Amino acid sequence: MPSLRNLLRTMAVAGMSAALIAPTGVAHAEPSPADLTRQIETSSAALERVVESYNELREDIKTNQAAVGRLQDRIGPLEQQAAQSRADVAELATTAYKSGSLQTADALLRPGGSAALLDRLGALDQLTRQRQERISGFTANQRQLLDEKTRLDVTLSRQAVQARELTAGRKRIEKDLARLYELRRQAYGAATERPAPKAATSEKAPAVAGQAGVAVRYAYGAIGKPYVWAADGPNGYDCSGLTSAAWRAAGRSLPHNTRMQWSAVAHIGRDQLAPGDLVFYSGLGHVGLYVGGGQVIDAPSAGRNVLKRGMNLMPIQGYGRVR
Incomplete structure (x- = not known):
């Protein structure tokens, strides 16, 4: 809401102040009930616009908070899967190391010799590549989700600032309304409508x-x-x-x-x-x-x-x- 601050300033300073200033042509003139009613209606309409803006922002914030929650639910399982895949690859690497060094001479002396060893190492290498591809996929998804969560966190922070601005504007208008309600109390005996029978x-x-x-x-x-x-x-x-x-x-x-x-x-x-x-x-x-x-x-x-x-x-x- 780029123009929000200007809108609030205009309403709070120009609109409300003008509404509260008595005509200068008549010294100490008491406002009539009709004048008071018009002033109250003008201020109430301005307040309602600010309140509806506040309501809209609050709805946006709820939507983003829910989205952040859904992302967190998705990030957790992905992190667990990625960690398990890393552990699997580490185990494969250990097995490959042992097969390729300490057991190489023994494998060459056995039937099948180097051909059997190469087959086993080739299978291990293929499994390792598959695991690494899975890890790459998991980490890419994690980065995407974390980037999205960061974006939403920034949005929530910006909206929190906007909510404070709206709250400040609303309080200024309510302060002006309080003055008008006091005049209405003097004119009608009550600041607000009495409950209906x-x-x-x-x-x-x-x-x-x-x-x-x-x-x-x-x-x-x-x-x-x-x-x-x-x-x-x-x-x-x-x-x-x-x-x-x-x-x-x-x-x-x-x-x-x-x-x-x-x-x-x-x-x-x-x-x-x-x-x-x-x-x-x-x-x-x-x-x-x-x-x-x-x-x-x-x-x-x-x-x-x-x-x-x-x-x-x-x-x-x-x-x-x-x-």
Whole structure:
């Protein structure tokens, strides 16, 4: 992510600072509830973009860690095979040495003489060459695997640095959000949405067959739970964490990142939408689970709770069906 640092600096310095500065035309003017809401929504949208970048990086790191583990599993047996082959060749060399020196005179005096000795030495030489070829093959494979592991270790180190950069950027935005939440507390009496009444969160899910039905029922069960960055349940979710958790409950694996989910699903048209499908929004910074009737269930943004609402909540990028 070459431009990551510039992006974070731009959001943290330009965007957030501007959002927190009161208009200069009115001295000591108190921001209106509408102004506070707009500021919070702007900051939440910026935070969500950073969180989704963090989620994407975390998915990449998990993939590379698994690859390193698979390489280590392959390297171990190869090393054992190569060591055994070296021991076999050493034994052959010892036998060849004894056959070619101390026992040479005795072999020449026996029936068959030098011809029998040459036959035996030729067989030993052939076996030795075969063993050496095997060793060469093993060591070449080892070098290839070790080179690949080195490459992955470098990738993991680079991604760890990027993760620290994302974490620093996220903390800066959360600090700005904390200030805005304090103003919201003064205006509304609460920094975040209060939990919805139990009756409102126990709305019955529609009858949907198959795995899509499991995902839809899971999403209904998440209504009223808070938005929590980088979380995929059960006590809180971000947007891609909710869709990932819903489909995990249905036995399907989706990466915890909106862009990766967009790449993983089959793209469909609006007229093909069915409950359980995913609705992606412009810029691939947000995703919701379609539940029918033109509505989605999604984890909106920091300070809010999971809810069901009309799917045209922002410009739509496209629609996806989990395969």
